[in-house]
Amino acid sequence: MSERLIQLLTEAKRTNQPGRLTEIIPYARFMGLSMRHVAGELLGQLTYSDMLIGNPALPALHGGTIGALLESTAIFQILWEAETIVLPKTIDITVDYLRSGRPVDTWAKGILTRQGRRVANVRVEAWQEDRTRPIAIAHAHFLILPGEAGEGETA
């Protein structure tokens, strides 16, 4: 991670403004993906726009956009909770699609199930108006090696 990113992460944590992290990621801006604190909880938000649609007949969100929200939320959850500054690299992610995503904002919450020395295991849930009716859930593994360029994708 570059000095610039480390500074930004440190500053975002210090001021408790997770949104400042997503601002510098081009894909997050493109998608309308952001992180925010809602009632003391760190949540991912995918702001609805027409270009997120995968099926205009229903209409329903593209599955990839829901996957992107889940993966990003998991990564930011690690960034936020980890004490050392590491850029988590996705090893794998499995998404279960439970309901079609309607054309409204989607929220997600990540839970760091286990953080080992090298691997973090995260569960994430996405919902729309009703949190008790999730539209997708995912579990994912991330490499969390400080200062090392390992294999895998990066966020």
Place this chain on the structure above:
Amino acid sequence: MARLAQLNRHFHQAVPHNRALGLEMVELSDGSARMRLPYSADLVGNPDTGVLHGGAITSLMDACCGAAVFMKLIMPVPIATLDLRIDYLRPADPGRDVLAHATCFRLTRNVAFVRGIAYVDDEADPVAAAAGAFMLATSLGPAATPRSQP
């Protein structure tokens, strides 16, 4: 080729997010599909390295796996992704387009099983691997429709 161009137009018109990503159908054959995700600065996940975000790869794989299912169906019916697993094998080379190749290797009355890979130059050196299951709609109605694809 003319047919592929026609399919691409439909594919873009019908699916706004495919259009937003610039996804392009490259090749279709019996039970398999190949698609291209053009590199774009908008899709970068790591501003330090210029590597594409995993989310863009997920969308590419979802779209390509779904297309492979359609290529296996005798009669087109609505399908819905049940689950999709992506293994990230290595970072995609910055500045380069990513291709996906997916194959529907098993079709039952209700479920289609798909495998796919994403690569830059060489299919033998993939950047990601995917495995997915899709529900098929039946005569009784849309299959438990978690999420239908066009």
